[in-house]
Amino acid sequence: MPAATLATSLPHNIFPNVPKRTNFSTLVPSGFSASSTSYPINSNTSLSFVAPLEAILFDIDGTLCDSDPLHYYAFRDMLQEVGFNNGSPIDEEFFINNISGKHNEELCTVLLPDWEFEKAMKFMVDKEALFRRIAAEQLQPISGLENLCKWVEKLGLKRAAVTNAPRSNAELLISMLKLEDFFEVIVLAEECARPKPFPDPYLKALDALKVSPHHTFVFEDSVSGIKAANGAGMPAVGMATRNPEQMLLDAGATLVIKDYNDPKLWENLEALVKQKSRL
Template sequence: MDTNALALPAGNFKAYLFDMDGTIADTMPLHFVSWTQAVEEAGGTFPEDLFYAWGGVPLIGVVENLNRHFGYKLDPAAVAHRKEDLYLSMLDQVTPVASVLEHVHAQYGKIPFAIVSGSPRDSIRRTLTTLNLLSYFPVIVGAEDYKQGKPNPEPFLTAAARLNVEPVDCLVFEDADAGIRAAEAAGMQWVHVPS
């Protein structure tokens, strides 16, 4: 038995919804480096424990969280833009998460897939293109597509609606606690992808 295999809950799922960063793509170390640099350039710090705790939160929300947490006055749009530029400059270092990729390949063409992420759509598309996976995901729900990010269920419910699949029939693949809480709030079963 493959010790890296992900055990799926029982169910006859009609769609798979995948978080992007840390789930489909092993990007979290690159995001941490880019966040650290962008926040330090703006005069703040971003401790690693907070970075991982806030996984799945849209970019602007992360900067707003930092401002609230530390009393910073960072410009959310400027810091988020700088962070994305730094991340995109490192795309050639992105690799897929093998245990998740197995499930993508096993179910591709049998049920529909969606990406549900706190990242901007352009970043999602560019990451998927780097991994030669863009064609697998006809539905991409990025930070522009909802008002309330994870742990709110809105991102996952948006994806289910776009796929025309009932939430209860969706299985979520997610690495972050906020995403798992969002899946539960949406009435969806989930698989935790270890970091």
């Protein structure tokens, strides 16, 4: 299969030379606890209504890889440098409730409402550059991702990555996860009329793949992403990598899993295959 198309093509990413601020060589955040500590997850709604399955759409950050802690550290470091919250570092709860899943333009008004927009966006650009440097050292895929990708390829399902992340981040993460040839299409919210939580990025992916929302579902880890998927007419499987299970359910997730090894996920996937074979 040819490499995924990103608008027109997906160019090679150039890693920015970001000055070191913190030693991230052992960045496994002790204070950034995964929501999996509250398992077992009780949501077990079926995905059977999307049969026959045609496609699966994936968010990137927090869905393909456990990147939220890396974003958290980058925001915490840089916000503290500019005196945000009187110089006190943000905590995990603040990050989850106010930052995770949001588009950078929205974050300008959330975090830096008194700054000129151009200055605030420059801050976001610098933060993303710091994130990429950290990610180059620390990024890990969500457990079970490789097996899921093999399953998708074996069945010949169509697939796309749909993200609020900027182009350079999407390129880096997909490259590090070795998924350049897995995705047929990569949709950037910055190239859509509106980002998630609006449905525009997912509608664009459906159009690019030429598939029906009635036979497609989405993997998402954030409230904004789940709302975007639902708004485009698709169910979302919530990935409780970091965000709380109940938050994802309240946002509209059809079911919530802790990773791609979750038995609940495979029960649903196997049921979809059986239904397809009967059609």
